[in-house]
Each structure stands twice: as C-alpha cells, then as structure tokens.
Amino acid sequence: MPGPLEPILSLLPWFLRPSKLGGPRSLVLGVTLGFSLSLSLTGLALYARDVWKESLRRKDERRTVEIRSGDIVDGVEGLIGNTPLVRIKSLSDLTGVEILGKCEFLNPFGSVKDRVSLRIIQEAEDEELIHPNTGSCIFEGTSGSTGISISGIARSRGYKAHIVLPDDVAKEKVQLLEALGAEVEKVRPVSIVDKRHYVNLARQRASSFGRVTLSSTIHPSPSPSSPTISVPPSQADLLVSTTPAPSQPFTDPPRGLFADQFENLSNLAAHSEGTAVEIWKQTAGILDAFVSGAGTGGTIAGVGKVLKERTEGSVKIVLADPQGSGLFHKIHDGVMYSTSEEEGKRRRHQVDTVVEGIGLNRLTKNFSEAIPFIDDAIRVTDAEAVAMSRHLAKEDGLFLGSSSAVNLVACVRLAKKLGKGTRIVTILCDSGTRHHSRFWNDEYLRKEGIPVSASIDSILEEKVEDD
Secondary structure (H helix, E strand, O other): OOOOOOHHHOOOOOOHHHHHHOHHHHHHHHHHHHHHHHHHHHHHHHHHHHHHHHHHHHHHHHHHOOOOOOOOOOOOHHOOOOOEEEHHHHHHHHHHHHHEEEEOOOOOOEHHHHHHHHHHHHHHHHHHOOOOOOOOOEEOOOHHHHHHHHHHHHHOOOEEEEEEEEEEHHHHHHHHHHHHOOOEEEOOOOOOOOOOOOHHHHHHHHHHHHHHEEEEEOOOOOOOOOOOOOOHHHHHOEEEEEOOOOOOOOOOOEEEOOOOOOOHHHHEEEEEEHHHHHHHHHHOOOOOEEOOOOOOOOHHHHHHHHHHHHHHOEEEEEEEEOOOOOOOHHHOOHHHOHHHHHHOOOOOOOOOOOOOOOOOOOHHHHHHHHHHHEEEEEEOOHHHHHHHHHHHHHHOOOOHHHHHHHHHHHHHHHHHHHOOOOOOEEEEEEOOOOOOOOOHHHHHHHHHOOOOOOHHHHOOOOOOOOO
C-alpha cells in the first residue's frame, strides 16, 4: 500500500528516491534539500521586503498635495504639527542610506518649539492656572525659538509674553519677538548657577508679576492670609503668580506663568503624543535610527521613548551634540564635560558654539528622561555644521538653521556605521531665516575663526570607528 509521501517522492528522479539511495543517503539528501529551500525562501522574503520599501518610497515621491473640501483649521494653533517628512536626496544618494528630515521649520512660528509652547499653555489653561483675556502674562527664558513660539501663541490666545534671552543671539530672533508684541529683555550670557542667567531671570520676573506666589517649588509659599489656588500634582513644578483680586466681581486677576521649558514635562509630552506618532505613521514603522540634538531634551526624550517602545528596542536613538556642550561626554562617559571648559579655551558662557538652540552643560528633567534609552552620541563641530548647511542649500535647496545642520552631520556619520539600505529619521528644527546675522553670515564666522565651506567630503571620507 503506497504511503502518504508517495505522490511527492514520485516527482523525484528514480536515482534520488529513498529506495535507491538507502537510509543514510536519504537523510543527507533531505537535509540538503531542506537547507536549500530555506535559503531560497529567505532570499525571496528579503527581496520582497526591498521591493515593498522601494515601492513605498516611489509612492511618496509621486504623491501630490491633497486639498480636501472643507479642510479648514481654526486659528493659528491648527497649523501646528503634522509636518512633512522629506527625503534628503543628496545625503541619501551619497551614503546609500535613506535620511529623512521632519520639517518642523514649516510650523507657523517656524520651529519645532511651536508644539511645546502650545502644549505648555494648553495644559496650564486646562488646570485653570491661567485664563485668557485677563491681562495675564507668560514668561520664559530662551535662546530665541521657544520665545517666538510662546509670543505668537500667547497673542492668539489672549495673553502677553515676556521673553528673557541672551544678548548675543541672532538679531532676527529679537526682531521677530518684538514684531509679535513680546516684551523682550536681553541679558549677558552667564552660568546657570548665576541668578542673572536668562532662565533664572524669567522665573524672577514671573514671580514678581504678582505680589503673591501661587505655586512654586523654588520660592516660599504664600502666607495663610494671602489668596491662593490649588495646583494639581501634574503641574506642581510650575510657577504661577497673581495680583490682588480686582474690585469688579467675577473677574479673574492677571496671572504670571513661568513656562519653564527645560523642566516642564509638558515639553516631552508634546513630542511623545505628537511628533513621535507622526513619524511612526509617515515611515510605516520602518526606521533604523532617530537622531536629534537636545536644547531642553524634550524632543529626543519624547520621540525616543515612543520609537523604542514601538520597535521593541530595535531602533537606535542617537544624540547629535554641538561643540561646547557636555552631553556627548555625559552619554559616553557618564560625566557632564566639554573640552571648552578647559582653562583658556572658553569663548562665551553657556554652550560655547555658534549653533543656537541645542547643547547643554547641565541636566534638565526632560533630558534626564531620555538618558536610559540613548544608544550613542555624536559630536559635531561648528565648521562641520556650517559646511553641511551650505551643502544642503547648494545641493538640495534646503535653507536650514544651525541645529538642523548639526543633526544632519550626525546622520551622515551614523549612516556610515549602519550601512546601506537602512533608514534614519531626524528633526529639521528651524530654517536659516532666523540665523542670517550669525550662522549664515560668512563675515561673522570668519571673524570668529570658523571656516566657511560647502564641502562635506571630510565627513563622508572619515574612517568609521568601531563601537
């Protein structure tokens, strides 16, 4: 009686049938055929995956902007987020790695900070810490971009804005702040431990806005006889002050809110619930690494956490750090340190770099959240960032700011490590329009001893260091 395998065995040539080979040879033949079949199927699966990825890329290239009937947003806040993801053609072609940039410079106030500023203000409103159209004011210490975002959103929602920033930032930022109606206070750059540091001064200004401090983890609590409000645990670190209640009943007194982007975890939440989700959808979950600088740490913490969770830890989270920042050594050596801290090398207080918006020499709450899942850090010099920005303008028509250039230098270095066929996503934080007087001013750069070039050959030709 024929067995169940007889139809299959009948397909084999007569000299390969088990009855002709004997038991041991049949076993060897079976193993060999099974191994060959496995290799063939694996090869087909890999080929199918590559074809699918290429079809997705081509589909993205063919996609046109879709205008839908009745697609109207309510106010300027409706324009924040849902930014495009662009393939950086020159860098992708040069490296063989798909390098994608999240175009945060297309937000209405021109930077990734729009997301954070809106989230901070919305959460303060939800907790009834501030109310619009009451003369209330939002205070922040910033190197520019967050202040611009806060000023624009504050105006659209019925608040004033008071922005404290270093006096050596690009003058275009100050001009834009003033155009948006913010009260601008420029101060000399000093260490964060100095009470005259722009962040500390913003906190002080918020505190003195009202004679009574409603909530603060830094300043003394109000006396029992003073008016107060109950601050929810989620906002326990926020500083909110108020003036005495007006004589007119049922009217909220003006309040001062210290936004505190460095320590306020609404920053992180804006990216974990917004930026990260958008990146995941836009890439269909196909990515090998995420690269970001850290100014407050909110972006790399919020996006990194979500991508790590959704890829079960397979995606690499990489910090791009400008010269003068101590975060590179914090990730690699566990110590916050920069070579510019050595005696005689420092040119300015804070982070010693022409790059604005990223780099830290202290730990913030937001960045502390990111440390457990950052896999690597890449140091980028001012000269490399300048060269990358000029290359992108010349080869891709992308006019980007300094922090975006730092991110993309790090992407190229990482691409050489990961190898061809992989995919890296990064943040294009802002455009070059707010960097004309410094980062995009060749004369200024030469006076500072920073070479100006549009060649990235030295970055591309670097030898890849083993981990």
